[in-house]
Amino acid sequence: MGHLVFVGDSYCAAYQGVQPAPDLTQVDAIYPTYLNLSAEWLGHIFFSFGYPGRSWWYSRSQLIKALDSQAQRQLKLDNKTTFYDDIAAFVFCHTDANRLNTSNHKISTALLHLPDDHDSNLAKASKLWNSFLVDGEFQLWAMERWFEEINRRFCDRPMIHFNVAPFTVEISRSLKGMVFTTPLLNVSIGEIEGTDKDVDQSLQHDQRYNHFNRHNQSAMARLIVDALQNYAPGQYEIDLVKYDFDQPNPNAWRWPGSGYGSR
Numbered sequence: 001m002g003h004l005v006f007v008g009d010s011y012c013a014a015y016q017g018v019q020p021a022p023d024l025t026q027v028d029a030i031y032p033t034y035l036n037l038s039a040e041w042l043g044h045i046f047f048s049f050g051y052p053g054r055s056w057w058y059s060r061s062q063l064i065k066a067l068d069s070q071a072q073r074q075l076k077l078d079n080k081t082t083f084y085d086d087i088a089a090f091v092f093c094h095t096d097a098n099r100l101n102t103s104n105h106k107i108s109t110a111l112l113h114l115p116d117d118h119d120s121n122l123a124k125a126s127k128l129w130n131s132f133l134v135d136g137e138f139q140l141w142a143m144e145r146w147f148e149e150i151n152r153r154f155c156d157r158p159m160i161h162f163n164v165a166p167f168t169v170e171i172s173r174s175l176k177g178m179v180f181t182t183p184l185l186n187v188s189i190g191e192i193e194g195t196d197k198d199v200d201q202s203l204q205h206d207q208r209y210n211h212f213n214r215h216n217q218s219a220m221a222r223l224i225v226d227a228l229q230n231y232a233p234g235q236y237e238i239d240l241v242k243y244d245f246d247q248p249n250p251n252a253w254r255w256p257g258s259g260y261g262s263r
Contacts, residue, residue, distance in 0.1 A: 001043055001044055001045050001088075002043075002044050002045065002086055002087065002088030002089075003044060003045050003046075003047050003083070003086050003087045003088060004035075004038065004039040004042060004044035004045070004046055004047070004088060004089055004091065005047045005048075005049065005063075005087050005089070005090050005091070006035055006046075006047070006048045006049065006050050006090075006091045006092075006093070007049045007050065007059050007060070007063055007090060007091070007092050007093070008049075008050045008056075008059055008092055008093030008094065008095060008162075008164070009050060009051060009052060009053065009054060009055075009056075009059065009093060009095040009164060010050065010051070010052035010053060010210065010211065011050065011093040011095075011162070011164050011184050011210050011211060012035060012048060012050035012091065012093040012210065013048060013050035013051060013052050013210065014033075014035060014036075014046075014048035014050060015031060015033065015209055031209055032214070032217060032218075033209045033210055033212075033217050034210065034212065034216075034217045034218070034219075034220035034221040034224065035048060035050075035091075035210070037217060037218060037221035038091075038220070038221040038224040038225050041221060041225050042088075042225055042228060042229075044088050044089075045086075049062050049063045049066070050093065051108070052112060053099075053108070053111070053112035054095075054099065054108045054112070055095065055099035055100060055101045055102070055108075056094065056095055056097070056099070056101075056143060056146055057101035057102070057103060057142075057146075058101075058102065058103055058105070058108055059095075060146060060149075061103035062103075066083065067082075067083060067084050070082055070083035070084070087157055088157070088158070089157055089158040089159065089160070089228055090154055090157055090158070090159045090160070090177075091159075091160045091162070091224060092150070092159065092160070092161045092162065092175075093162045093164055093184065094143075094161060094162065094163055094164060094168045094172060095164045095165070095168075096164065096165055096167055096168070097136075097139045097140045097142070097143040097167065097168060098134060098136060098139050100126070100129065101139070101142065107122070110122055111126055114126070140171065143168070143171065144171055144174070147171065147172070147174055147175050148174075150175060150176075151174070151175060151176045155176050155177075158177065158178075158228055158231050159175070159176060159177030159178070160177060160178050160180070160224060160227050160228070161175050161177055161178065161179045161180065162180050162184050163180070163181060163182075163183050163184065164183065164184050164185055165183050165184075165185045166183045166185075166186070166256070169181050169183065173235060176233060177233050178227050178231065178232065178233055178234060178236065179234070179235045179236070180223075180236050180237070180238050181235055181236070181237055182237045182238035182240075184211070185211075185255065186252045186253050186255060187212070187216070187238065187240070187245060187247070187252070188203075188208075188211040188212060189203070189249060189252035189255055189260060190240075190245070190246075190247035190248070190249050190252035191208075191212070191213050191216065191246060191247065191248065191249065192249055192252075192261075192262075193248055193249055193261075193262040193263070194261055194262060194263065195261040195263060196258060196259065196260055196261040197261075198261060199249075199255075199260060199261050213246060215244075215245075215246040216245055216246050219243045219244055219245045219246070220243075222243050222244075223238065223239075223243045226243075248262065249261070249262040250262065
C-alpha cells in the first residue's frame with residue numbers, strides 16, 4: 001500500500017473529531033479531509049506531520065525524529081522495512097518562513113492559544129521577538145537550507161509541494177518534484193465572502209478543516225491524486241477550473257493588499 005506522508009502546518013494537519021493529531025499518527029479521520037481522501041483514493045496509508053500554527057522547523061523535527069526512531073527500531077529486526085522504505089510519496093505544505101523556529105511543543109502550543117491581550121512573560125517575549133529580534137534574512141536563509149535538505153534527503157520519492165502563502169513561492173522554485181505556486185491561502189480566501197474585515201475575522205477564527213470547505217477538500221484530493229498518478233516534476237499553477245474548486249470570492253488573489261474581500 002505504501003504511506004502518503006504530509007508535512008507542514010494547519011493546511012495539512014490531521015484531525016480526529018476537532019483535535020489535531022499528535023506526532024507520527026495514522027489517522028482514520030471522522031471528517032473527510034483532502035489528506036485522508038487522497039490517501040484512500042490512491043490506496044495508501046495516511047500519515048501527517050502537519051501542526052497548526054507551527055514553523056517548518058517544528059514539522060521537520062517531528063518528521064526526522066519519527067524517521068530516525070523507526071529506522072533504529074527496525075534495524076534490530078531481520079527482513080523488516082523501515083518507515084521510510086514504505087513511504088510512497090510526500091506532500092509538503094510550506095508555511096511562512098518567519099514563524100518562531102522552536103521544536104518545543106509546549107512553547108508552540110502555548111503561543112498558538114495565546115490571546116492578543118495576554119500579559120504573560122511568554123506573550124511579552126513573543127511580542128518583543130516579533131517586533132525587534134527576528135531576522136527575516138536569517139529566517140529565509142534557514143528555510144532555503146531546509147529546501148536543500150528536502151532535495152537531498154527525499155529526492156528518491158515523488159514529492160508534491162504547496163506554498164501556503166505567497167511569501168515562499170520564489171524560493172520554492174528550487175525544490176525538486178511538483179511545485180504548485182498558487183498559494184493555498186488565496187484558494188482558502190476564495191471561499192470567503194464579505195468585506196476585507198469579514199475575511200480577516202473568518203481567517204482568525206477559522207473552523208474549516210485545513211482551511212477548506214468540504215467541496216474543496218475533494219478538489220484538493222483530486223489534484224493530489226492526479227499529480228501522483230501522472231507524476232511530472234516541474235512548476236505549476238493550481239488549475240481551479242479543472243479540479244472544480246469552489247471560489248465565490250473573485251478578489252482573493254489581491255491578498256495581502258487591499259480589496260481582497262468579495263465586496
